[in-house]
Amino acid sequence: MASGRIDPALLLVWAQAARNGNLHAAANALFMTQPAVSHRLKQLQELVGEPLYHRARHGIAPTPTGLSLLRIAEQIEAALEDARALCMDSEGLLRGSLALIASHSNAETLLPRAIANFQRLYPAVAVRLITTNSRAAKEMRDQADLIFVEDDTPLTGVSDWQQETLVETEIVLLVPTGHRWLLEQKPVPLGALAEESLVWREEGSGIREHALQALKAEGFYPEIRYELSGLAAIRDAVRCGLGVSFVSALNDADQQPGLGTRPTAPLIRHRLTVLHRRAPSHSARAFLALLQQHKTIWPSG
Numbered sequence: 001m002a003s004g005r006i007d008p009a010l011l012l013v014w015a016q017a018a019r020n021g022n023l024h025a026a027a028n029a030l031f032m033t034q035p036a037v038s039h040r041l042k043q044l045q046e047l048v049g050e051p052l053y054h055r056a057r058h059g060i061a062p063t064p065t066g067l068s069l070l071r072i073a074e075q076i077e078a079a080l081e082d083a084r085a086l087c088m089d090s091e092g093l094l095r096g097s098l099a100l101i102a103s104h105s106n107a108e109t110l111l112p113r114a115i116a117n118f119q120r121l122y123p124a125v126a127v128r129l130i131t132t133n134s135r136a137a138k139e140m141r142d143q144a145d146l147i148f149v150e151d152d153t154p155l156t157g158v159s160d161w162q163q164e165t166l167v168e169t170e171i172v173l174l175v176p177t178g179h180r181w182l183l184e185q186k187p188v189p190l191g192a193l194a195e196e197s198l199v200w201r202e203e204g205s206g207i208r209e210h211a212l213q214a215l216k217a218e219g220f221y222p223e224i225r226y227e228l229s230g231l232a233a234i235r236d237a238v239r240c241g242l243g244v245s246f247v248s249a250l251n252d253a254d255q256q257p258g259l260g261t262r263p264t265a266p267l268i269r270h271r272l273t274v275l276h277r278r279a280p281s282h283s284a285r286a287f288l289a290l291l292q293q294h295k296t297i298w299p300s301g
Helices: 008-020 023-030 034-048 064-091 104-109 111-121 134-139 190-195 206-217 231-239 282-294
Strands: 053-056 059-062 096-103 125-132 146-149 161-176 199-201 226-228 245-248 259-262 268-277
Touching: 008 023, 008 034, 008 059, 008 064, 023 034, 023 059, 034 064, 059 064, 064 096, 096 104, 096 111, 096 134, 096 282, 104 111, 104 125, 104 146, 104 231, 104 245, 104 268, 111 125, 111 282, 134 146, 146 282, 161 206, 161 231, 190 206, 199 206, 199 231, 199 245, 206 245, 206 268, 226 231, 231 245, 231 259, 245 268, 268 282
Parallel strands: 096 125, 096 146, 199 226
Antiparallel strands: 053 059, 146 268, 161 245, 161 259, 161 268
């Protein structure tokens, strides 16, 4: 990549061109002429030293470098929206954007009601939620205002983020209806899992890491034969009889057709937390304040 300071305005022009996939449409969105847009993109490309796009049948298609710059440009757009929101604060208004990255358990249990209430209070804020596992969520922190994970392990070597616990609950076994464990009114010993086929979440999942630690503490080192990404896939696999698995007690799996849950002995603790910058954006501060109110209605183990 060539050296030289890049004007953020060039990146904003590129964001419009990349999203529209057409220089004419980008020019209309920016209230510019198409030659002016082409000139700005040529300037940016010369600074970068690599092609930003190639011609496609109906316009343009970003190169890998172009896609990387698009993500940076969108962060600039989000920062500008937050700046506008701060300027509007004296009028009692909240605008801008809020980027959330959450583990599957957080996205399914804690966040839907919180986001709905937030949108009722602040309809002018655009909310974007990306769902992944806890490890990936932390790695993607540069793309987020708030990160929701399933552990309380602090970020290492990072000083501008801090972590707060939202809910302390437990991890339970997910089993198909008709399983003998559902007929027993007592927790399932972890040692009994040695006789079962286990279905695991993908590597990086908080549920998986906590469950593995608990099993190893009992002297059981399970073979990982079935590894699926996301809670929906886990539920379908267990329902179809592939094996049993682990979920958060907050997931209301007992309400899912063909499934039931049982607690374990010993109990596997599960903590859902939020990470945020020490100087959060205006919209992030408002969402954090709303989360504090929701703590009184979230169930805990």
